[in-house]
Amino acid sequence: MPEPGVRVLGRACDVLDCFTETEPRLGVADIRARTGLPATTVARIVSTLLQEGLLVREGDSYRVGLRVLVWSAPARSGSSLLGVARPFVDQLRDVTGESAGLYVRQGASRVLVISAASQHSVIYRGYVGQVLPLHAGAAGKCFMAFDEDALGTALDAGLERFTDATVVAREELDRQLAQVRERGWAFTESEREVGLNSVAAPVTGFDGRPEAALAIGGPSIRLDREEAERVGPIVAATARAIAARMGHVPAEEPADV
Structure with missing residues:
Protein backbone atom coordinates (compact mmCIF):
# COMPACT_ATOMS: atom_id res chain seq x y z
CA MET A 1 0.00 0.00 0.00
CA PRO A 2 1.44 3.44 -0.89
CA GLU A 3 2.81 5.63 1.90
CA PRO A 4 0.40 8.40 3.06
CA GLY A 5 2.46 11.14 1.41
CA VAL A 6 2.59 9.28 -1.90
CA ARG A 7 -1.15 8.62 -1.73
CA VAL A 8 -1.88 12.31 -1.14
CA LEU A 9 0.39 13.28 -4.06
CA GLY A 10 -1.42 10.81 -6.29
CA ARG A 11 -4.78 12.28 -5.34
CA ALA A 12 -3.50 15.80 -5.99
CA CYS A 13 -2.46 14.65 -9.46
CA ASP A 14 -5.92 13.15 -9.96
CA VAL A 15 -7.44 16.53 -9.17
CA LEU A 16 -5.14 18.41 -11.54
CA ASP A 17 -5.79 15.84 -14.28
CA CYS A 18 -9.46 16.85 -14.23
CA PHE A 19 -8.63 20.12 -15.95
CA THR A 20 -8.34 19.97 -19.73
CA GLU A 21 -8.00 22.42 -22.62
CA THR A 22 -11.72 22.08 -23.36
CA GLU A 23 -12.70 22.32 -19.68
CA PRO A 24 -10.17 24.69 -18.07
CA ARG A 25 -12.52 25.75 -15.25
CA LEU A 26 -14.25 23.35 -12.88
CA GLY A 27 -16.26 23.54 -9.68
CA VAL A 28 -15.77 21.34 -6.63
CA ALA A 29 -18.74 19.20 -7.66
CA ASP A 30 -17.14 18.64 -11.08
CA ILE A 31 -13.87 17.56 -9.47
CA ARG A 32 -15.67 15.20 -7.10
CA ALA A 33 -17.56 13.63 -10.00
CA ARG A 34 -14.40 13.11 -12.06
CA THR A 35 -12.20 11.77 -9.26
CA GLY A 36 -14.75 9.89 -7.18
CA LEU A 37 -13.04 11.23 -4.05
CA PRO A 38 -14.96 12.15 -0.89
CA ALA A 39 -16.03 15.78 -0.54
CA THR A 40 -13.76 16.37 2.47
CA THR A 41 -10.75 14.96 0.60
CA VAL A 42 -11.41 17.12 -2.47
CA ALA A 43 -11.83 20.22 -0.30
CA ARG A 44 -8.56 19.53 1.52
CA ILE A 45 -6.58 18.91 -1.68
CA VAL A 46 -8.06 21.93 -3.46
CA SER A 47 -7.20 24.12 -0.47
CA THR A 48 -3.58 22.92 -0.52
CA LEU A 49 -3.27 23.39 -4.29
CA LEU A 50 -4.60 26.94 -3.90
CA GLN A 51 -2.00 27.73 -1.25
CA GLU A 52 0.79 26.43 -3.49
CA GLY A 53 -0.37 28.37 -6.54
CA LEU A 54 -1.23 25.23 -8.51
CA LEU A 69 2.96 26.75 -16.70
CA VAL A 70 6.42 27.63 -15.42
CA TRP A 71 7.14 23.95 -14.84
CA SER A 72 6.15 23.21 -18.42
CA ALA A 73 9.22 25.03 -19.76
CA PRO A 74 11.86 22.68 -18.34
CA ALA A 75 9.55 19.75 -19.08
CA ARG A 76 9.79 20.64 -22.76
CA SER A 77 13.57 21.07 -22.69
CA GLY A 78 14.18 17.60 -24.05
CA SER A 79 11.70 17.89 -26.90
CA SER A 80 12.83 17.64 -30.49
CA LEU A 81 11.54 21.16 -31.19
CA LEU A 82 13.87 22.71 -28.66
CA GLY A 83 16.80 20.64 -29.81
CA VAL A 84 16.24 21.72 -33.41
CA ALA A 85 15.45 25.36 -32.65
CA ARG A 93 20.31 36.78 -32.21
CA LEU A 132 3.56 36.30 -20.78
CA PRO A 133 0.11 37.13 -22.22
CA LEU A 134 -0.85 36.30 -25.80
CA HIS A 135 -2.42 39.63 -26.72
CA ALA A 136 0.52 41.87 -25.79
CA GLY A 137 3.61 41.28 -27.91
CA ALA A 138 4.51 40.03 -31.37
CA ALA A 139 4.94 36.35 -30.41
CA GLY A 140 1.45 36.16 -28.95
CA LYS A 141 -0.01 37.83 -32.03
CA CYS A 142 1.47 35.02 -34.16
CA PHE A 143 -0.40 32.40 -32.16
CA MET A 144 -3.67 34.32 -32.34
CA ALA A 145 -3.35 35.17 -36.05
CA PHE A 146 -2.93 31.56 -37.18
CA ASP A 147 -4.91 29.65 -34.53
CA GLU A 148 -8.58 30.40 -33.83
CA ASP A 149 -8.41 28.48 -30.57
CA ALA A 150 -5.57 30.68 -29.34
CA LEU A 151 -7.52 33.80 -30.28
CA GLY A 152 -10.68 32.58 -28.57
CA THR A 153 -8.80 31.61 -25.43
CA ALA A 154 -7.11 35.01 -25.23
CA ASP A 174 -8.57 41.80 -35.81
CA ARG A 175 -6.96 44.40 -38.08
CA GLN A 176 -3.51 43.66 -36.69
CA LEU A 177 -3.95 39.89 -36.92
CA ALA A 178 -5.02 40.20 -40.56
CA GLN A 179 -1.81 42.11 -41.23
CA VAL A 180 0.22 39.39 -39.51
CA ARG A 181 -1.38 36.75 -41.72
CA GLU A 182 -0.73 38.85 -44.84
CA ARG A 183 3.00 39.39 -44.31
CA GLY A 184 3.81 36.29 -42.24
CA TRP A 185 5.34 38.09 -39.27
CA ALA A 186 4.28 40.47 -36.51
CA PHE A 187 5.68 43.73 -35.17
CA THR A 188 4.50 45.36 -31.94
CA GLU A 189 5.54 48.55 -30.19
CA SER A 190 5.44 49.10 -26.41
CA GLU A 191 2.43 46.80 -25.96
CA ARG A 192 3.62 45.12 -22.77
CA GLU A 193 6.35 47.49 -21.63
CA VAL A 194 6.99 51.07 -22.73
CA GLY A 195 10.03 51.27 -25.01
CA LEU A 196 10.13 47.53 -25.72
CA ASN A 197 9.36 46.44 -29.29
CA SER A 198 9.27 42.94 -30.79
CA VAL A 199 9.16 41.09 -34.09
CA ALA A 200 7.96 37.47 -34.34
CA ALA A 201 6.91 34.76 -36.77
CA PRO A 202 5.10 31.42 -36.35
CA VAL A 203 6.86 28.06 -36.38
CA THR A 204 4.23 25.97 -38.15
CA GLY A 205 3.27 22.54 -36.86
CA PHE A 206 1.94 19.49 -38.73
CA ASP A 207 -1.64 20.82 -38.59
CA GLY A 208 -0.73 24.21 -40.02
CA ARG A 209 -1.15 25.97 -36.70
CA PRO A 210 1.81 27.49 -34.81
CA GLU A 211 3.71 24.97 -32.74
CA ALA A 212 5.82 27.83 -31.46
CA ALA A 213 6.63 31.47 -32.16
CA LEU A 214 10.12 32.77 -32.85
CA ALA A 215 10.75 36.34 -31.73
CA ILE A 216 13.29 39.06 -31.20
CA GLY A 217 12.86 41.89 -28.73
CA GLY A 218 14.73 45.13 -28.22
CA PRO A 219 14.48 48.79 -27.27
CA SER A 220 12.47 51.05 -29.55
CA ILE A 221 15.55 53.21 -30.24
CA ARG A 222 16.98 50.29 -32.26
CA LEU A 223 14.05 48.06 -33.15
CA ASP A 224 11.83 50.69 -34.74
CA ARG A 225 9.42 50.28 -37.66
CA GLU A 226 12.11 50.72 -40.30
CA GLU A 227 14.31 48.08 -38.66
CA ALA A 228 11.30 45.79 -38.26
CA GLU A 229 10.68 45.92 -42.00
CA ARG A 230 14.27 44.80 -42.53
CA VAL A 231 14.42 41.99 -39.97
CA GLY A 232 10.80 40.80 -40.18
CA PRO A 233 11.42 38.66 -43.29
CA ILE A 234 14.58 37.27 -41.66
CA VAL A 235 12.65 36.21 -38.55
CA ALA A 236 9.93 34.66 -40.73
CA ALA A 237 12.45 32.78 -42.89
CA THR A 238 14.22 31.48 -39.78
CA ALA A 239 10.91 30.28 -38.33
CA ARG A 240 10.17 28.45 -41.59
CA ALA A 241 13.63 26.87 -41.47
CA ILE A 242 12.89 25.50 -38.00
CA ALA A 243 9.57 24.10 -39.22
CA ALA A 244 11.30 22.57 -42.24
CA ARG A 245 13.96 20.96 -40.06
CA MET A 246 11.12 19.47 -38.00
CA GLY A 247 9.61 18.12 -41.23
CA HIS A 248 6.48 20.27 -41.00
CA VAL A 249 6.96 22.32 -44.19
CA PRO A 250 9.12 22.02 -47.34
CA ALA A 251 12.78 22.82 -46.72
CA GLU A 252 13.79 26.42 -47.26
CA GLU A 253 16.96 28.16 -46.19
CA PRO A 254 16.36 31.40 -44.24
CA ALA A 255 17.46 34.54 -46.04
CA ASP A 256 20.62 36.17 -44.70
CA VAL A 257 20.92 33.68 -41.84
Whole structure:
Protein backbone atom coordinates (compact mmCIF):
# COMPACT_ATOMS: atom_id res chain seq x y z
CA MET A 1 0.00 0.00 0.00
CA PRO A 2 1.44 3.44 -0.89
CA GLU A 3 2.81 5.63 1.90
CA PRO A 4 0.40 8.40 3.06
CA GLY A 5 2.46 11.14 1.41
CA VAL A 6 2.59 9.28 -1.90
CA ARG A 7 -1.15 8.62 -1.73
CA VAL A 8 -1.88 12.31 -1.14
CA LEU A 9 0.39 13.28 -4.06
CA GLY A 10 -1.42 10.81 -6.29
CA ARG A 11 -4.78 12.28 -5.34
CA ALA A 12 -3.50 15.80 -5.99
CA CYS A 13 -2.46 14.65 -9.46
CA ASP A 14 -5.92 13.15 -9.96
CA VAL A 15 -7.44 16.53 -9.17
CA LEU A 16 -5.14 18.41 -11.54
CA ASP A 17 -5.79 15.84 -14.28
CA CYS A 18 -9.46 16.85 -14.23
CA PHE A 19 -8.63 20.12 -15.95
CA THR A 20 -8.34 19.97 -19.73
CA GLU A 21 -8.00 22.42 -22.62
CA THR A 22 -11.72 22.08 -23.36
CA GLU A 23 -12.70 22.32 -19.68
CA PRO A 24 -10.17 24.69 -18.07
CA ARG A 25 -12.52 25.75 -15.25
CA LEU A 26 -14.25 23.35 -12.88
CA GLY A 27 -16.26 23.54 -9.68
CA VAL A 28 -15.77 21.34 -6.63
CA ALA A 29 -18.74 19.20 -7.66
CA ASP A 30 -17.14 18.64 -11.08
CA ILE A 31 -13.87 17.56 -9.47
CA ARG A 32 -15.67 15.20 -7.10
CA ALA A 33 -17.56 13.63 -10.00
CA ARG A 34 -14.40 13.11 -12.06
CA THR A 35 -12.20 11.77 -9.26
CA GLY A 36 -14.75 9.89 -7.18
CA LEU A 37 -13.04 11.23 -4.05
CA PRO A 38 -14.96 12.15 -0.89
CA ALA A 39 -16.03 15.78 -0.54
CA THR A 40 -13.76 16.37 2.47
CA THR A 41 -10.75 14.96 0.60
CA VAL A 42 -11.41 17.12 -2.47
CA ALA A 43 -11.83 20.22 -0.30
CA ARG A 44 -8.56 19.53 1.52
CA ILE A 45 -6.58 18.91 -1.68
CA VAL A 46 -8.06 21.93 -3.46
CA SER A 47 -7.20 24.12 -0.47
CA THR A 48 -3.58 22.92 -0.52
CA LEU A 49 -3.27 23.39 -4.29
CA LEU A 50 -4.60 26.94 -3.90
CA GLN A 51 -2.00 27.73 -1.25
CA GLU A 52 0.79 26.43 -3.49
CA GLY A 53 -0.37 28.37 -6.54
CA LEU A 54 -1.23 25.23 -8.51
CA LEU A 55 -4.90 26.22 -8.64
CA VAL A 56 -6.54 29.65 -8.83
CA ARG A 57 -10.09 30.39 -7.68
CA GLU A 58 -12.41 32.40 -9.91
CA GLY A 59 -15.79 32.81 -8.26
CA ASP A 60 -17.18 29.33 -7.59
CA SER A 61 -14.81 27.61 -10.02
CA TYR A 62 -11.11 26.83 -10.22
CA ARG A 63 -8.46 26.78 -12.93
CA VAL A 64 -4.84 25.61 -13.11
CA GLY A 65 -2.41 28.22 -11.76
CA LEU A 66 0.52 29.77 -13.64
CA ARG A 67 3.01 27.91 -11.46
CA VAL A 68 2.19 24.81 -13.50
CA LEU A 69 2.96 26.75 -16.70
CA VAL A 70 6.42 27.63 -15.42
CA TRP A 71 7.14 23.95 -14.84
CA SER A 72 6.15 23.21 -18.42
CA ALA A 73 9.22 25.03 -19.76
CA PRO A 74 11.86 22.68 -18.34
CA ALA A 75 9.55 19.75 -19.08
CA ARG A 76 9.79 20.64 -22.76
CA SER A 77 13.57 21.07 -22.69
CA GLY A 78 14.18 17.60 -24.05
CA SER A 79 11.70 17.89 -26.90
CA SER A 80 12.83 17.64 -30.49
CA LEU A 81 11.54 21.16 -31.19
CA LEU A 82 13.87 22.71 -28.66
CA GLY A 83 16.80 20.64 -29.81
CA VAL A 84 16.24 21.72 -33.41
CA ALA A 85 15.45 25.36 -32.65
CA ARG A 86 18.33 26.20 -30.31
CA PRO A 87 20.99 26.94 -32.98
CA PHE A 88 18.49 28.92 -35.05
CA VAL A 89 17.61 31.10 -32.06
CA ASP A 90 21.29 31.78 -31.39
CA GLN A 91 21.88 32.55 -35.06
CA LEU A 92 18.92 34.91 -35.21
CA ARG A 93 20.31 36.78 -32.21
CA ASP A 94 23.68 37.11 -33.94
CA VAL A 95 22.19 38.28 -37.26
CA THR A 96 19.74 40.84 -35.84
CA GLY A 97 21.78 41.89 -32.81
CA GLU A 98 18.69 41.67 -30.59
CA SER A 99 17.66 39.17 -27.92
CA ALA A 100 15.93 36.20 -29.51
CA GLY A 101 13.61 33.59 -28.08
CA LEU A 102 11.20 30.75 -28.78
CA TYR A 103 7.75 30.66 -27.19
CA VAL A 104 5.17 27.90 -26.84
CA ARG A 105 1.53 28.48 -25.98
CA GLN A 106 -0.16 27.41 -22.77
CA GLY A 107 -3.81 28.45 -22.79
CA ALA A 108 -4.05 32.25 -22.88
CA SER A 109 -0.34 32.61 -22.14
CA ARG A 110 2.96 32.05 -23.90
CA VAL A 111 6.01 30.58 -22.22
CA LEU A 112 9.61 31.35 -23.16
CA VAL A 113 11.41 28.04 -23.68
CA ILE A 114 14.64 29.20 -25.40
CA SER A 115 16.39 32.50 -24.78
CA ALA A 116 19.48 34.05 -26.38
CA ALA A 117 20.47 37.44 -24.95
CA SER A 118 21.74 40.31 -27.09
CA GLN A 119 25.29 41.52 -26.66
CA HIS A 120 24.20 45.18 -26.53
CA SER A 121 24.28 47.06 -23.23
CA VAL A 122 20.59 48.01 -23.43
CA ILE A 123 18.63 44.84 -24.19
CA TYR A 124 15.44 42.88 -23.56
CA ARG A 125 16.15 40.30 -20.85
CA GLY A 126 13.81 37.32 -21.05
CA TYR A 127 14.27 34.10 -19.10
CA VAL A 128 13.31 30.50 -19.73
CA GLY A 129 10.01 29.79 -18.01
CA GLN A 130 8.79 33.39 -18.31
CA VAL A 131 4.99 33.47 -18.68
CA LEU A 132 3.56 36.30 -20.78
CA PRO A 133 0.11 37.13 -22.22
CA LEU A 134 -0.85 36.30 -25.80
CA HIS A 135 -2.42 39.63 -26.72
CA ALA A 136 0.52 41.87 -25.79
CA GLY A 137 3.61 41.28 -27.91
CA ALA A 138 4.51 40.03 -31.37
CA ALA A 139 4.94 36.35 -30.41
CA GLY A 140 1.45 36.16 -28.95
CA LYS A 141 -0.01 37.83 -32.03
CA CYS A 142 1.47 35.02 -34.16
CA PHE A 143 -0.40 32.40 -32.16
CA MET A 144 -3.67 34.32 -32.34
CA ALA A 145 -3.35 35.17 -36.05
CA PHE A 146 -2.93 31.56 -37.18
CA ASP A 147 -4.91 29.65 -34.53
CA GLU A 148 -8.58 30.40 -33.83
CA ASP A 149 -8.41 28.48 -30.57
CA ALA A 150 -5.57 30.68 -29.34
CA LEU A 151 -7.52 33.80 -30.28
CA GLY A 152 -10.68 32.58 -28.57
CA THR A 153 -8.80 31.61 -25.43
CA ALA A 154 -7.11 35.01 -25.23
CA LEU A 155 -10.42 36.81 -25.70
CA ASP A 156 -12.07 34.68 -23.02
CA ALA A 157 -9.24 35.51 -20.61
CA GLY A 158 -9.66 39.22 -21.28
CA LEU A 159 -7.41 41.77 -22.98
CA GLU A 160 -5.63 43.36 -20.05
CA ARG A 161 -4.06 46.78 -20.65
CA PHE A 162 -0.35 47.01 -19.78
CA THR A 163 0.52 50.29 -21.53
CA ASP A 164 -1.29 52.91 -23.58
CA ALA A 165 -0.24 50.93 -26.67
CA THR A 166 -1.78 47.62 -25.55
CA VAL A 167 -4.52 46.58 -27.98
CA VAL A 168 -7.72 45.93 -26.04
CA ALA A 169 -10.31 46.68 -28.76
CA ARG A 170 -11.45 43.67 -30.81
CA GLU A 171 -11.69 45.63 -34.06
CA GLU A 172 -8.09 46.85 -33.84
CA LEU A 173 -6.90 43.39 -32.79
CA ASP A 174 -8.57 41.80 -35.81
CA ARG A 175 -6.96 44.40 -38.08
CA GLN A 176 -3.51 43.66 -36.69
CA LEU A 177 -3.95 39.89 -36.92
CA ALA A 178 -5.02 40.20 -40.56
CA GLN A 179 -1.81 42.11 -41.23
CA VAL A 180 0.22 39.39 -39.51
CA ARG A 181 -1.38 36.75 -41.72
CA GLU A 182 -0.73 38.85 -44.84
CA ARG A 183 3.00 39.39 -44.31
CA GLY A 184 3.81 36.29 -42.24
CA TRP A 185 5.34 38.09 -39.27
CA ALA A 186 4.28 40.47 -36.51
CA PHE A 187 5.68 43.73 -35.17
CA THR A 188 4.50 45.36 -31.94
CA GLU A 189 5.54 48.55 -30.19
CA SER A 190 5.44 49.10 -26.41
CA GLU A 191 2.43 46.80 -25.96
CA ARG A 192 3.62 45.12 -22.77
CA GLU A 193 6.35 47.49 -21.63
CA VAL A 194 6.99 51.07 -22.73
CA GLY A 195 10.03 51.27 -25.01
CA LEU A 196 10.13 47.53 -25.72
CA ASN A 197 9.36 46.44 -29.29
CA SER A 198 9.27 42.94 -30.79
CA VAL A 199 9.16 41.09 -34.09
CA ALA A 200 7.96 37.47 -34.34
CA ALA A 201 6.91 34.76 -36.77
CA PRO A 202 5.10 31.42 -36.35
CA VAL A 203 6.86 28.06 -36.38
CA THR A 204 4.23 25.97 -38.15
CA GLY A 205 3.27 22.54 -36.86
CA PHE A 206 1.94 19.49 -38.73
CA ASP A 207 -1.64 20.82 -38.59
CA GLY A 208 -0.73 24.21 -40.02
CA ARG A 209 -1.15 25.97 -36.70
CA PRO A 210 1.81 27.49 -34.81
CA GLU A 211 3.71 24.97 -32.74
CA ALA A 212 5.82 27.83 -31.46
CA ALA A 213 6.63 31.47 -32.16
CA LEU A 214 10.12 32.77 -32.85
CA ALA A 215 10.75 36.34 -31.73
CA ILE A 216 13.29 39.06 -31.20
CA GLY A 217 12.86 41.89 -28.73
CA GLY A 218 14.73 45.13 -28.22
CA PRO A 219 14.48 48.79 -27.27
CA SER A 220 12.47 51.05 -29.55
CA ILE A 221 15.55 53.21 -30.24
CA ARG A 222 16.98 50.29 -32.26
CA LEU A 223 14.05 48.06 -33.15
CA ASP A 224 11.83 50.69 -34.74
CA ARG A 225 9.42 50.28 -37.66
CA GLU A 226 12.11 50.72 -40.30
CA GLU A 227 14.31 48.08 -38.66
CA ALA A 228 11.30 45.79 -38.26
CA GLU A 229 10.68 45.92 -42.00
CA ARG A 230 14.27 44.80 -42.53
CA VAL A 231 14.42 41.99 -39.97
CA GLY A 232 10.80 40.80 -40.18
CA PRO A 233 11.42 38.66 -43.29
CA ILE A 234 14.58 37.27 -41.66
CA VAL A 235 12.65 36.21 -38.55
CA ALA A 236 9.93 34.66 -40.73
CA ALA A 237 12.45 32.78 -42.89
CA THR A 238 14.22 31.48 -39.78
CA ALA A 239 10.91 30.28 -38.33
CA ARG A 240 10.17 28.45 -41.59
CA ALA A 241 13.63 26.87 -41.47
CA ILE A 242 12.89 25.50 -38.00
CA ALA A 243 9.57 24.10 -39.22
CA ALA A 244 11.30 22.57 -42.24
CA ARG A 245 13.96 20.96 -40.06
CA MET A 246 11.12 19.47 -38.00
CA GLY A 247 9.61 18.12 -41.23
CA HIS A 248 6.48 20.27 -41.00
CA VAL A 249 6.96 22.32 -44.19
CA PRO A 250 9.12 22.02 -47.34
CA ALA A 251 12.78 22.82 -46.72
CA GLU A 252 13.79 26.42 -47.26
CA GLU A 253 16.96 28.16 -46.19
CA PRO A 254 16.36 31.40 -44.24
CA ALA A 255 17.46 34.54 -46.04
CA ASP A 256 20.62 36.17 -44.70
CA VAL A 257 20.92 33.68 -41.84
